[in-house]
Amino acid sequence: MNPSRNHYTVENTNLSQQDNWLPRLLRGSFKIPGLKGKTGVLFSNSILEKFILAEEKHDIFELTSGKDRRLRTFSTGEQKKLLLSFLLQQNPDFIVLSNPYEGLDKTSVSMLKEQLISLSIKIPTVFIVNRQDDLLSITTHVIEFNKDELKAMIPINEYHSKKSAFLFDKEIPPAITAYKDIPEVLVELKGVNVSYNDIPILHDINWSIKKNEFWQLTGPNGSGKTTLLSMIYGNNIKGYGQEVYLFGKKKGSGESVWDIKQRIGYISPSMLELFKLNHTVEQMIISGFFDSIGLYQNPSTLQSNTAAKWMEVLNLSEEKSTPFLKLSAATQLLILIARAMIKHPPLLILDEPLINADDEGANLIIALINKIAKESETSILFVSHRQESNIQTDFTYQLCPSPNGSVGKQKSHLAF
Numbered sequence: 466m467n468p469s470r471n472h473y474t475v476e477n478t479n480l481s482q483q484d485n486w487l488p489r490l491l492r493g494s495f496k497i498p499g500l501k502g503k504t505g506v507l508f509s510n511s512i513l514e515k516f517i518l519a520e521e522k523h524d525i526f527e528l529t530s531g532k533d534r535r536l537r538t539f540s541t542g543e544q545k546k547l548l549l550s551f552l553l554q555q556n557p558d559f560i561v562l563s564n565p566y567e568g569l570d571k572t573s574v575s576m577l578k579e580q581l582i583s584l585s586i587k588i589p590t591v592f593i594v595n596r597q598d599d600l601l602s603i604t605t606h607v608i609e610f611n612k613d614e615l616k617a618m619i620p621i622n623e624y625h626s627k628k629s630a631f632l633f634d635k636e637i638p639p640a641i642t643a644y645k646d647i648p649e650v651l652v653e654l655k656g657v658n659v660s661y662n663d664i665p666i667l668h669d670i671n672w673s674i675k676k677n678e679f680w681q682l683t684g685p686n687g688s689g690k691t692t693l694l695s696m697i698y699g700n701n702i703k704g705y706g707q708e709v710y711l712f713g714k715k716k717g718s719g720e721s722v723w724d725i726k727q728r729i730g731y732i733s734p735s736m737l738e739l740f741k742l743n744h745t746v747e748q749m750i751i752s753g754f755f756d757s758i759g760l761y762q763n764p765s766t767l768q769s770n771t772a773a774k775w776m777e778v779l780n781l782s783e784e785k786s787t788p789f790l791k792l793s794a795a796t797q798l799l800i801l802i803a804r805a806m807i808k809h810p811p812l813l814i815l816d817e818p819l820i821n822a823d824d825e826g827a828n829l830i831i832a833l834i835n836k837i838a839k840e841s842e843t844s845i846l847f848v849s850h851r852q853e854s855n856i857q858t859d860f861t862y863q864l865c866p867s868p869n870g871s872v873g874k875q876k877s878h879l880a881f
């Protein structure tokens with residue numbers, strides 16, 4: 466490695482402020498050795514999303530030229546590989562990598578890390594990471610920004626990370642209405658197979674989620690987690706005609722999307738894109754009673770009081786009137802969880818909820834999920850490619866790739 470080359474990591478505690486400094490960083494505007502006056506490229510999930518949209522809306526196929534499939538249908542690992550090689554073809558002076566490992570499993574992370582270490586011999590790198598575990602050994606300096614100013618540049622051997630220890634100590638408020646006719650088995654898949662273009666993805670999936678169970682669905686990139694989830698919650702046509710049962714009814718047998726959405730709380734960080742209106746924290750939480758993206762109805766006193774109790778649980782009572790969009794990604798996610806849980810749905814699905822969260826945010830989100838599992842009757846399905854050590858699930862459903870498609874392995878963590 467060139468010993469005089471610097472590699473940077475940006476301490477990133479508030480994603481929403483990135484827009485202030487990131488464009489200037491890429492144009493080489495800051496006095497940072499090796500980057501000043503140079504032009505960088507950005508490797509990030511939002512750039513990937515732009516390429517996906519350019520394909521979908523304008524038929525522009527920059528990353529997938531020569532491939533016979535759209536970018537959206539590639540797994541996260543495959544998409545990131547395509548993006549990195551496209552960016553490097555532009556011969557940038559340096560590369561900024563915003564949470565490059567998010568969404569990747571262990572093997573893909575090690576592969577990407579190796580690739581980035583060899584890349585760092587050629588050009589300077591700037592990592593923006595949320596989780597301390599993702600700090601790369603090549604980092605020479607940690608940089609901090611304040612709005613659009615460069616606040617500090619700290620040599621890595623003098624850097625100490627900050628951690629917080631907020632604990633939720635209030636009990637979650639009880640349900641104020643009850644769901645009727647919820648069977649013991651909420652979700653059941655019997656012998657489900659899925660293939661795309663004759664390539665088997667899921668093989669003979671037999672799995673059920675019962676009342677009050679806490680599951681983690683895991684598996685490496687491309688093993689079929691999203692596909693499996695779309696059998697349960699989404700509208701994947703591959704689910705029809707197969708033995709997929711939701712709340713005792715075969716999927717596709719006449720239940721409306723509304724029926725399903727009423728009974729399943731669903732959260733994924735990409736949902737944050739939906740909430741662009743200027744709603745307050747309180748309005749966001751109350752809107753969970755109406756399953757609406759905004760709040761268009763007057764809540765009852767009981768509903769308002771319940772929302773107030775949820776804000777106490779989240780330690781957000783003082784932020785009651787703060788615009789939701791002003792908060793950090795992790796706090797927004799906590800609010801979305803409260804919004805989904807305010808009705809205590811029979812099933813709560815959390816699809817990669819920790820993507821975009823920093824260490825502190827991830828700890829809070831996990832603590833809230835564990836709390837909900839303990840203090841409510843809601844069954845939880847937590848989907849994650851990353852093994853989170855603090856999540857206290859009862860069972861794991863692991864997708865293990867095989868030549869015939871991924872097979873499912875179940876593991877119980879309950880102590881009998």
Ligand SMILES: Nc1ncnc2c1ncn2[C@@H]1O[C@H](COP(=O)(O)OP(=O)(O)OP(=O)(O)O)[C@@H](O)[C@H]1O
Pocket residue numbers: 534537538539540541542543568661662666684685686687688689690691692693850
């Ligand atoms: N519509 C589609 N057409 C063709 N192939 C597809 C389609 N959708 C998914 N695939 C392929 O199916 C496999 C499983 O994809 P899926 O997104 O379900 O995996 P995953 O476990 O969720 O991955 P990740 O952790 O990377 O998000 C991948 O190889 C993907 O390329």
